[in-house]
Amino acid sequence: MTEISKAYEPQAVEEKWYAHWLEEGCFTPDPASDKPAYSIVIPPPNVTGVLTLGHVLNNTIQDILARRARMLGREVLWLPGTDHAGIATQNVVERQLRKEKKTRHDLGREEFLKLVWEWKAKHGGIIIQQLKRLGCSCDWSRERFTMDAGYSRAVTAAFVDLYKKGLIYRGNRMVNWDPLALTALSDEEVIMRPEKGVLYYFTVEIAEEPGTALTIATTRPETIPGDTAIAVNPNDGRYARFIGMHAVRPLPHELPREQKLIPIIGDDHVEFEFGTGVLKVTPAHDKADFEIGARHGLPVVDIMNPDAVMNERAGQDLAGLDRFEAREAAIRKLEELRSMVKQEAYEHNVGFSERTNIPVEPRLSDQWFLKYPAVEKSAEAVRTGEVAFRPARWAAVYEHWMANIQDWCISRQLWWGHRIPVWYSKLEPNDPPYVGVEPPPDMENWEQDTDVLDTWFSSWLWPFETMDDATRAKFYPTTDLVTGPDILFFWVARMIMAGFEFTARKPFANVFFTGLIRDGQGRKMSKSLGNSPDPLDLIAKYGADGLRFGLMRIAPQGQDIRFDEKQIEEGRNFANKLWNAARFRQMHGPGASVPSLDGLKLSCYSADILARLDSLIEQVGKSYEEYRFNEIGASLYEFFWSQYCDWYVEAAKTEIFADQPEAKASALMVMDYVLWTLLRLLHPFMPHITEELWERLGFAGPNHGAGNLVMFADFPVKTALPAGGVIATVQAQVAAVYASVTAARNLRAEYRVASSKKVNFILKPTVTWAADELPTLSRLVNAEELTVEPNYPAPAGVPRALTPMGELYMPLEGAVDTAAESERIKKEIAKVEAELATVRKKLENQSFVANAPAAVVQEHRQRETDWAAKLGQLTRMRDALGEP
């Protein structure tokens, strides 16, 4: 046993233990074990990702669950891995290429993909190293990647299976198009944000009634060349008569008049009140307009290229311009034509691409869609609690989404991803395509679909396709899933459906949704705001354990978390405190390797702390049941710091420093017992420091089978202490001593007596056992001498305080301000009188006495008695002062 240093230095300790755990294979479970299984699959971070505080929160919770399950004797699998993250990863490599003035098209598909794999090998998975630094107990031997050969095959097979079931189809539809990434997006990948825009009012002439014009309001004048109709509500008296006539579309201006005529149609979709009640219909560039167009058989005129640059159909004024430049150009042209009537400020919602953060463009294109499988079964599973959501309110959000579920656009016009396993015949283009896991045998006659699948189409298989047969037999369905509510639709809902569809079982029993971490001003953490601290910096400053513990204490169940570095500092301080508590114990000689309370003569303080330890264990157990990690953290913090360090250790010093070997041994054994228990309770939260202290305090080693705490399958259970009345009496006594200590310290502070200065105290006791506890009381109040004097006359000049043990006096040399002393006591009397009045008022209320439970009434009576007694004593003390 080496000496413990004064301050805890986490870096070396944490790295040492993590390496050790890996070496010992502590995180690799045995599927053949007959221990009950516990499993979690990690939400696979993007392979391009770096650790954020969100990951820290998420993975710390998973680690806590996994480590506790191990200590409860389960066979634990925490399966890690990364996601290939289609757009994000392709972006990273394309950005690199752009620096060399190249695009992926210069390289070609094959060369480009080679480059992405190279990038992945070199830079990918940084986040895995960071998770290790955090202390995550994942089974790295089972680490998976969503584009591993086997996994890819499973993704392809899933596609083929759903295709054969008729659930996957190809369609020419309006989709969300990302003009930067040049791909379609699913509805979930579009983020609606309010944007300050302008509503432009412009006129169109009625062809059949020259001189008559209609005014139209639009936010997108640049799409006028794509307008193929003007719509009004058929019930709108202002405009109904124009239905069937034609309007002259102002753009492109250069076209001959007959090519600019577009029909005026009637459609219920048009609102009377909005704008002017006249709507321009652009079927190629607006989802709602597309539907109107479909209803009326309107032509679809696409005026943009895939990159949202206007094409020649937009006319000479706009062609070649980006859509936003084109808007300005269109405005200028309309003004020039005296068609522009007015412009007004207007705020409306615009959809942005989740990945590239630019406005999506509704675009008609050929895409693959999935009609979701197992929808009803999946909705029901959450409804019945077969899959339990925590907090439960997310179930309603899920239910709503499931009830309004829309087909999923699963194709992406990217290169990085799982290529769609569909081949088209070169020989007979009208033949049905070949769809299969294996390419067609006569490959040269076929051409594979160029699209890849949405990343989430692979992620939704994660809980089972990451496992081989033996692993799956033991660990699937998984136990807990821990994730953020932001991917409820993207991932959680889809996994449930995939689970039921492909394995006929739920993928997990519980889903715990964490909160979102926000900055001090309540804003989301984001790269662009630069308000997201680097967790690795925090680990360097405060240690991984400090970060974990600090974060867990401020992470209430399912509520957003306002991040404050101070909290992490507290986590570090807590680790340091733990370190020093161990250090203190070690300074008093070697401890027991297996602490036992058998045959121990316990002081009342020892009995008290053990009873509190028992309630702590019970409380922690309950909190785990409800996934209330902040509550567990708070309980552990409070017990260890306030109850154990501040009170028990200080009180026990009486025994430790006294010359009574038996009492000393008893106190030290109780410390051993508490630390032995506490290290285990804390281990899931702070794995490194607890492991280190476990060894330093001599708890590790041959006595415990596997020597490491991480494999110590014995999560604490309550002691065999005598329960009930005996311990309650002892605890009441200890509480009285501690309250008396506080009262005495208060007196010292009032009279500016430095806590280091020894002074005399006199106790006029009201309890029979006062004398027994004088040594400890005396020590804790730093008394020169503490005497019990039942008949102390209490001269007027002596400061006094009422304590649960009796009246306490602090005779001081020199004059004491009696008036001030009297004032102080009077203030206390006023407080007690108010309390007494409150409780008496309640007891005088007949309906309270009649209706409240007997125990509550009894408790109020007791309260009344206690306050009355206290008031009597305070009054006597005030009278003894002789002040009016």
Next chain:
RNA sequence: GCAGGAUUAGCUCAGUGGUAGAGCGGCAGAUUUACAUUCUGUUGGUCGGGGGUUCAAAUCCCUCAUCCUGCACCA
């Protein structure tokens, strides 16, 4: 527009029917040998407003206000 969440001490937040709490901050003090990443004492709240249910409400119900988050959207 619909749904959900939040509103408690200066700050960040616990507290879901029975005596309003913690940490930080502030103030006053302490180097008492585990720890200044410490210790002691103290200050500070009509629990967002209003109404209701109840013997009893921060807690349950209604309503209003403000903020946040989803979802749906009218160009």
